[in-house]
Amino acid sequence: MRRTLTLVFVLGGFALQAISYFFLAAPLGAQVNEAFSNPRVPFAALLFVLGVMAVFLAAVVYELLPERYGE
């Protein structure tokens, strides 16, 4: 349970970073028009930051959660 949740936080955090960076934020490439300036989804940058936080939060999950219920 603890290990699984830790892994979810680590992988989920990295996934959130990758998705927000490549697919939700403003497109990569030369800024030929304003579509390259604005994010495709609002608050994509915030999602990236939340991804960074989730990866570090995995350490708290790993250390605080019991291995199984009742431990």
Next chain:
Amino acid sequence: MATRASVERLPYGIGRWSAGWVAVTGLSLAVLALGVFAFARQLIEGEVVTGLRNIGTMGGATWGLYVAFIVYFGGVSFAGITIAAMIRLLNLKHLRPISRMALVLAVISIILAALSVLIDLGQPFRALINLPLYGRPMSPFFGTFSVVISGYLFAGLVYLYLDGRRDAAICAERSEGVRQTFYRLWAAGYRGTPAERERHQRATFWLAIAILPLLVIATSTLGFVFGLQVGRPGWFGALQAPGFVILAGVSGVGHIIVLAAILRRVLGAEDQLNPHVFQWLGNLLMILTATYLYFWAAEWVTTSYAGHHHEVALSNALLTGEYAWLFWLSVGSLLVPFLLLARQFVTGQYRLGVMVVSGVLVNVAAIGKRILIVIPSQTHGTLLPYGTGSYSPTWVEYSVVLGLLALGALLLTLFMRVFPIVEIPQYAEGG
């Protein structure tokens, strides 16, 4: 409320307010109030009350003292977390006593860096919405705020929290009332069983591994904000990113030496903060200072010997022109500590006073160098046909920066009154 007896059982004077502590807190609050007043003036009247002006057309600099201190505070934070992570990764047990103070320093510094960013913006409260809403994660400017500030802050807080659980459990046993509730919440059921210790070791090991590359990338990103600007003589260059990493280490280690020396005396922690700890820090500072001096010399030779005329003009402004006093003050403030520390290393005779002086001087150099990185390239480094500009910070900027430093001192003081800033030794666990 905790009773007097329970407070006296807590280590390092936690919960006790002597005249000295009250004086430091009062002074910090007074300077902070001055900073808040100055910032209020800036907020109401706009950045016209600062010395910041447009580059070129207004002959000024748009980035000034605030941006120099963003880089400075970010650098101190980088070094704090890096040292804590290195102590864990390399299992440097004799340096454990400085681990927590390095983390606290890192967290406080990054809060000050974030505030410096917001203060530098004309409309800081609007920026709080627009940055997360429109920011481009691939931009070095956004990277400064996201990876550097949120990453450092969160990594530092998580590390500090996990690292402090054992001491929180010890303090909970020795206290009562609200204070005990606080310690119990922090300890989160920590009992110090072998399984818990092993889990903690594993968690902090992987956390340290995750932190180190992030820190190097993040601090380099801060360097890239300057180093990638091809049209700005003095900024564009491959050495900016590694130079930022090394100078961050220099200022942070200098800070930790000074702080450790103060705490050794104030908290009576001579056993934990022993000469061996300072010897190690002094040698590390010597190596980092030498490395940065080499970087600085390499950069200067390249720009002044082979650079185009804009680079040479900027180099002349630094060496013999308007900024020469600050340039040579910064060089001297790095060179003197290096020579002092090298002498100690060669003779094997280490003196705490010499290391504290070195720690202070390298921070003078670090602030000076950050100002020299940020400002001269704007006033003397334009490729467009504008004349040379000038920048002089006003009392508002000086007051705000002093206010930030006072806020840092206040946060540090308050932390030390509620939690052990030096790890409680193993033998003291029983009480």
